[in-house]
Amino acid sequence: MDHDAHLRKKFANVKHQRVKADETFAPTIEDETLEHLLAEPKNDGVTVDGGLDSNTAQGGGDELELGVLDGLLDEVEEVEDLHAADGLASPCEDFLLEFSFSGKACGLDYGPRGRSHSRNASSESQSPGLSGSSNSAVGISESSSVTIQESECKNESLDKTGTELRGTFRHKKKRKTQVRGSMCPASLDLQTPKQLDDDDDDPLLSSMLVKKYEKNSDEASKAGGSRREKRLRRPTQRYIEEVSDKKSKHHKGERKFTSIDVTGIKDRQLKVRSHAELNSIGPGMLSLVPEEELLNGTKIQVVSETRPRRGRPKKQISIVPPKRNEELLTSESDEDRVIRKRSDTHDRRKHQRMWTISEVTKLVDGISEYGVGRWTDIKRLLFASSAYRTPIDLRDKWRNLLRASSVQKLKKKEVEEKQSHAMRPLPKSLIRRVRELAKIHPYPRERGQKSIGQ
DNA sequence: TTTAGGG
DNA sequence: CCCTAAA
Incomplete structure (x- = not known):
């Protein structure tokens, strides 16, 4: 609840600044886009985990910075494009990315002993393509949870996990962290600042973090209060998105989370990314432009x-x-x-x-x-x-x-x-x-x- | 990283 | 448009 308000404020800030920056150069900025980006995480992601929050907020920071840069550059249109194209990941994309993966992991994690994933189960049974991915996903989620459980302290565990993973799945490309770093402070006052500089936008890591949070909160309020409901929404929405997506496109054997293994990490990221991209123009994201x-x-x-x-x-x-x-x-x-x-x-x-x-x-x-x-x-x-x-x-x-x-x-x-x-x-x-x-x-x-x- | 060529 | 090989 507190986070919510806080985040809201933050986004509002970001938005203002960005718009202001852009206005000078192009009055016809589509606030819609931003609006969506803001609306999305606000409804779903804010509830439990810091992972999503910090990440989305981080995206916001990027956006702000880029907005300024773009303003210097030229047109507005490029703003959004740059964000996405650049790999700096628009908040929305980032969020969706996190969301997708975490949703999966979460559902799977709770599956065996919980009832929260009834939707997921059905989804799995419906589309065989998904079930294949679930196995691997289970594998990773389990292993990750082990790691997390071993260490008690939150931050430490986060850090530890982060470093471990980093050591293992080191990214081939170096991300543009300079830009990132320069703006991180802007959104640092959120919770768990560690994640910001530690796990960037690594979907795997973040998802694990997210899952950890969820696990904690879940075990804290075992009987399932309002949180459970919200958490439940994740798999659901993800399920909807995924199914609708897959139904429409018989993706050419493109399994999203199948390749969890180390070598497939990068690939998976790409896939997920594209997935998020697809989703970004989903029903909620449709923005009608003039013509x-x-x-x-x-x-x-x-x-x-x-x-x-x-x-x-x-x-x-x-x-x-x-x-x-x-x-x-x-x-x-x-x-x-x-x-x-x-x-x-x-x-x-x-x-x-x-x-x-x-x-x-x-x-x-x-x-x-x-x-x-x-x-x-x-x-x-x-x-x-x-x-x-x-x-x-x-x-x-x-x-x-x-x-x-x-x-x-x-x-x-x-x-x-x-x-x-x-x-x-x-x-x-x-x-x-x-x-x-x-x-x-x-x-x-x-x-x-x-x-x-x- | 950019171009050329093919799908 | 997408992908890949070659430069």
């Missing part, structure tokens, strides 16, 4: 979502806000919205972002200026504001443009046919430019590209 006007004038409602690129998020905090194409950059905010196709059929293409003409124009501009192959440069200079377009995306788009233009050059009939059907009407000017560029810059291995030249 995108397609070329044909049709207006459709789209869903804005941050897609953290796993590849190379690469937060470019360089102080090179491209002055050259500012109009393009700024005009993008209201035009280039995302079209998320929730085609659950194809595992890929999950995150599809329609390329708008302005984007294509920018791309072509960039290519013509910097040359084909300088994707990172183009991205940095012309697509700095759109974090979702990676250099690879640009390259891919260019590839497609080449194909399209060549096709249009070669067979006119087919072109029109295709245009009317699948293909979007690409402005002739653009096509012309693409063609010109295609002539100038050789793009190897592109079907008969050389012969199409004059």
Whole structure:
């Protein structure tokens, strides 16, 4: 209860500051996003464990800092993208991540001797894919609980566990702890500051911590008071999310917590992360953005979502806000919205972002200026504001443009046919430019590209 | 880490 | 879009 209030206040603070920072540069910030992020943990995570709280709060801290940085950078849109893409983990993502795993571990832990996981049991029986994961999860949860129980003192146990785990599952990549560290103090006054610097965002560790807390509280109030109810919610919600998620997508044998072993740690993290990502656009996270006007004038409602690129998020905090194409950059905010196709059929293409003409124009501009192959440069200079377009995306788009233009050059009939059907009407000017560029810059291995030249 | 190529 | 190999 106290925590709740405290946390609330903290978040409010964070929010204010962040908004303030951003406002200067972009008045149209979507508070919704933040709102969600704040709302989520407030309802569920605050109850028992310090793990979640501190973590979410930590995320908030990150957000604040990044918000400022972004403000210096340029647009708002990038704010959210950066958070996610950067691996610094938006609070929401972090929370979900924790939540998912802890929920699992918790349910499993209490399963054998408690009745709190009736939902889980049913879930397990329903989807065999889950049951497979449960075994491993049990394994780890058990081992972890042993470790925890051995030491009495909370902090010590936390620390100990932390170090032990760290020693064992050392992360390959070093996280960007500098940034983190600098802002940790801001959110340090929460409980269990140890976790903040100790276990960062390691889902495994955190989950263990969480579980420990839960165990304590549970055993303290054995008869199950209000806490039990709240704790019970965890597996439930997780169950719902997971099942709904899995139902819609027959994930290609992607087992989330199956690989608990040391080697699979990293992998699992990734999976979990993506899972959280999926969830982040769930019912609660849906934020309707204005709309995108397609070329044909049709207006459709789209869903804005941050897609953290796993590849190379690469937060470019360089102080090179491209002055050259500012109009393009700024005009993008209201035009280039995302079209998320929730085609659950194809595992890929999950995150599809329609390329708008302005984007294509920018791309072509960039290519013509910097040359084909300088994707990172183009991205940095012309697509700095759109974090979702990676250099690879640009390259891919260019590839497609080449194909399209060549096709249009070669067979006119087919072109029109295709245009009317699948293909979007690409402005002739653009096509012309693409063609010109295609002539100038050789793009190897592109079907008969050389012969199409004059 | 970035590009190129393939899926 | 995603993944991977090569540079």
